[in-house]
Amino acid sequence: MGALQGQQPKIVRDFLIYLTTIKGKSMRTRKEYEYDLMLFFRFLKVTYEGLEVEQISEVSIHDLTIETIREISLEDIYLFIEYCESVRDNSASARARKVATLKSFFKYLKGKRRLISDNIAEELESPKLSKRNPIYMNLEEAKCFLGGIERNHHYYRNYCMMMFFLNLGLRVSELCSLKMNSIQGQALRITGKGDKERTVYLNKACRDSLSDYLKNERIKVHKAETLDYLFLSQKGTKLTRQQVARIVKKINEQSGLRKDKLTPHKLRHTSATIMYKSGADIRSLQQILGHSNISTTQIYTHLEDKEIQQVIDNNPFNF
Incomplete structure (x- = not known):
């Protein structure tokens, strides 16, 4: 993204x-x-002024009015x-995000600032997104995944993080932002989007793994008692999203599971799916996952075709 950063118009x-x-x-x-x-307004300037599109990243738009x-x-x-789509090879989801950005911007100009009388983006349609099969692990795969956690000096930290992902369905940004004071007895206070x-309530697996991490690893970090963040790097700094993603990738490989495109977000998806299949109602899941809209939660509650068939077969009217 860096090539398109520059002086922003007011x-x-x-x-x-x-x-x-x-x-x-x-x-x-x-x-x-x-x-x-920034890309949109640079593109317009290139188009309006007949400039070479290859120079788009060098175009200044600080004088936009x-x-x-x-x-x-x-x-x-x-x-x-x-x-x-044709030049930058953006996917449908990437183009959909740009449409959402422009719709939001023009809505702000008309509704909040009253700087335009006509919102041209109001009727803008988003590119049709193909339904992707969600990636998640079943219970046996998740157990196999956990078996891939290397028993090195970060074993307790990594195991605890994976327990938090799989039991609590945390976002990776939420996990990285956890602090020591986020622990409230047998509960965890999470700051989400x-x-x-x-x-959320810490079950026994989370409490045990947390206790092991605090006693056997975190305490050994230099000046650990003065550090705020719960999960620390070897240098005692807050873990980044990228570092956690690399840890998940390594565990996936070492477990032998080698699940395609397994990321921290897919662990959240796994947690939600397994909880739902184990009887969790969608409203409880919404609270646990921190979704403001229940339609977002429903994405995580997909059922396999054979399970849907079983529900229909078990209908009491099927006599």
Whole structure:
């Protein structure tokens, strides 16, 4: 993304500040919106001024005005989306994100700032996304995965993290942000998306693995008692999302499971799926996973075709 960073036009900067301070979006989401908008306005400048599209990353848009934005048509946006697909080779999901960014931006300009009278992006359609088969592990695969945790000096930390993923369905950003004071007796206070807090119960597997980690590993980190974050690197620093992703990848390989594209997010998916199949109701799952919308939770509650068939076969009217 770095090639497209540069001096932001004031209207873009105002919108990005609104996203984080009012809408509660994360800095990661803000960066994605920034990238999309900077690319869009640079593309328009290249198009309007007949410049070479290969130089798009060098185009300055610091002088963008609201008058220029008022001149943008729906066709300009479709042309941009076509450019993202044919030249930048963006997937349907990547293009859908750009559509969502532009819809949000133009809605802000009209509804919040009243700088435009017509929201051209209101009727903008999102690219059709193909339904992907969700990647998750069944219970036996998850046990095999856990067996791949290397018994090195980070064994207790890595085992505890995997227990938190598989039992609590944490997001990787939530796991990395856990602090010592997040532990509240037999519960865990989690700060999720948009700084929304939720509390989840620590079951025996989580409590035992946490106790082992604190007693056998974390205590040995230099000046551990002065450090805030729960899960620490060898240097005593907060683990990054990338570091955790590498740990998951290594465990996947060493377990012999070698599940395709297994990431920390897929462990969250595994947790939710197994809980649902074990009888958890969708409202409880929504609370555990920290979803603001229950339709998001429903993505995690897919059933195999054979299970759906079994439900139909077991219908009392099937006589």
